[in-house]
Amino acid sequence: MKVLIIGGTGLISTPITQMLIDRGDEVTLFNRGQRTARMAHFSGHVRELRGDRRAFGIFEAQVREAGMFDCVIDMIGFHPDEVESAVRAFRGRCGQYIFCSTVDVYARPSFHHPYREGGPLHALSDYGREKIACERILMEAHDDRAFPVTLLRPAHTYDDTGIIHHSLGRSTALLDRIRRGRPVIVHGDGQSLWVAAHAIDVAGGFVGAIGNTRAYGRGYHLPGEEWLTWDGYHRVIADVLGVTLPELVHIPTDLLARLAPGRSGVCEVNFQYPNIFDVSAAREDLGYRYTVPVARGFRRIVAHLEATGGITDSDAEPYYDQIIDAWRDHTQAMIDRFAPMGL
Structure with missing residues (x-):
């Protein structure tokens, strides 16, 4: 499959990229090229597009010129204007758009636990509120047949070089x-x-969503269990x-x-x-596993x-x-x- 990852060298997207390379997909990464060590690791195995997605006109021209994609995975969409730009760029030009959202979109406190997909969205943080706005724009695009959309909502995710969170921040x-x-x-x-979930497990959920028609028009949790x-x-x-x-x-x-x-x-x-979040849908539809x-x-x-x-x-x-x-x-x-x- 031809897969474009907007990002591709971050916490979750690095193992996604490696998994796709390992299974033989044709992978393109769009990013600013600032994580040189990780880009060097992928050199020769991926196509690289350098740029700033917030330079909307240039970004849209670059990805249009890059051709059609079976799947676009957006790992760094944080603001509504960014996904509006993506809708313009990929309308009719990709087989699926996977958006990395967050469990922080949900209302807190909740009267019911665990959280389930479809629960009320009412974020307390600016980060969560921006992600809600992004989700809504993309689902409107899905309903408008711009491209099929899948929303994936990780919770706290870490890797082997990560930080252990605590009540006074991130200090080791x-x-x-x-x-x-x-x-x-x-x-x-x-x-x-x-x-908390390791990035390798969360990445597996993303890969399980690629080209998966059961995931079109739906959102899934990818948290620890x-x-x-x-x-x-x-x-x-x-x-x-x-x-x-x-x-x-x-x-x-x-x-x-x-x-x-x-x-x-x-x-x-x-x-x-x-x-705490119900993961039964991700386990059934995406093959998500907490390992x-x-x-x-x-x-x-x-x-x-x-x-x-x-x-x-x-x-x-x-x-x-x-x-x-x-x-x-x-x-x-x-x-x-x-x-x-x-x-």
Whole structure:
């Protein structure tokens, strides 16, 4: 098959590209060519188109000149004007358009879990709202017979060189804290549910959608299938590091998001809600399979970080312990204030 990937060297699209090469497809990558190492790895195996998709007129001319495609996979469509440009460029010129969306399109909180395709869309983040707008434009194009559309919605996705998310951002100092037995901050009561999937599994879902007529006009979830509480998530990390889980300090999500909005704001719009998704449709129609358990995937991340010196010394982040100290002090002050009332 002739497949064009808009992107092609990112977290999910790199293994997609490799899978398509391995099965003998004719692959074209459109990107800015900034990830030179990955492009060098694919050199000789893919056709390369260099450009900026946001230069809409030039982009549309480039892909028209590149010819017809059996499938276009859009991995980097984040804004409505970008997919509007894609509709102009590929109308009648591709056999299928696969769009990488996100589970962040769904309404939070939800009254029903797990999330199922077709659930109400009402994103809390700008990222999610933009993806909703993109989805709607593409489904209108599908209904207008511009090309068949498939929407794929990954959740948290990582690879062997990735980052382990936590309540105070993405710093790898979390690993040092756990290894040294230092207390770890967890948003809320630590009982909201989270999933994570390795990019190799998510990529398999994308490849399973290519040329798959059952997927035309539909959306699918491509998340992890281990439903972990955030407390359980940290226990997995401790197990991977071979240490006992240190004390988990639970701080209300709304407070944490105000104390450290740049690091913990995502907890308020995402992490505090159950992030669990039904994958039965993707398993049945796309052959989606979850094969890399979180513990195995995180072990690979830790191995990579250790090999590259990528674990930050937790001493370099004094604010972390300062937040814990402030929380403990104010909690004790409240206890002392109300204790005489015998409540």
